[in-house]
Amino acid sequence: ENVLTQSPGTLSLSPGESVTLSCRASQSVTGGYVAWYQQKPGQAPRLLIHGTLSRAGPGVPERFIGHGSGTGFTLTISRLEPEDFAVYYCQQYGSSPPTFGGGTKVEIK
Amino acid sequence: EVQLVESGGGLVKPGGSLRLSCAVSGFRFDNSRMNWVRQAPGGGLEWVASISGSGRDIAYTDSVKGRFTISRDNAKNLLHLQMSSLRAEDTAVYYCAKDMGIWYYFEFWGQGALVTVSS
Secondary structure, eight states, X not given: OOOEEEEOSEEEEOTXXXXXXEEXXXXXXXGGOEEEEEEOTTSOOEEEEETTTEESSTTSOTTEEEEEETTEEEEEESSOOGGGOEEXXXXXXXXXXXXXXXXXXXXXX | OOEEEEEOOEEEOTTOOEEEEEEEESSOGGGOOEEEEEEXXXXXXXXXXXXXXXXXXXXXXXXXXXXXXXXXXXXXXXEXXXXXXXXXXXXXXXXXXXXXXXXXXXXXXXXXXXXEEOO
């Protein structure tokens, strides 16, 4: 299976800062089929990005930007808002089984 | 409005069985592939199983093959996960999730059902 590694595990940032989260795959992800999810405590994950860079509908703010190809993918959050502090997971669906990264926690400094 | 509501979670002893259900509304259930995704306490996400809209195509992650059975009742808009021979490592919140049909990314999620396997 394609193993995804997210780094770093935790980031401590202030509102207004920008951040780039990394997701590395053990094998090239077919078609760039990578999604990103946001999860807050006690809640289900929320789909943010699919197909590397497509936002999942009008409810996802434009400050969430996906990028990447091959084995390296990123999620950039420009100008963090208070509601953006959460755990972020990447997921690949280019090969079976679909797999998730271990997550990056973005916490308030 | 799309809703997925899981039920059936609880505490079970190692080796025991449990059946989860997910009641679905707000979209065409009978032509939607459905999944179970789990999250161990403090841990990451793991896809567990999927079932096509017709129920004919089913897939499992290796660690649950032969122990878990995914099924659906399209007349009642219900998704099920029958879990048997449960192990401590199966302890997790189990989410039902709708994927995008062709692609295995998860558009809608339920709120989750906690399954605890402990003596």
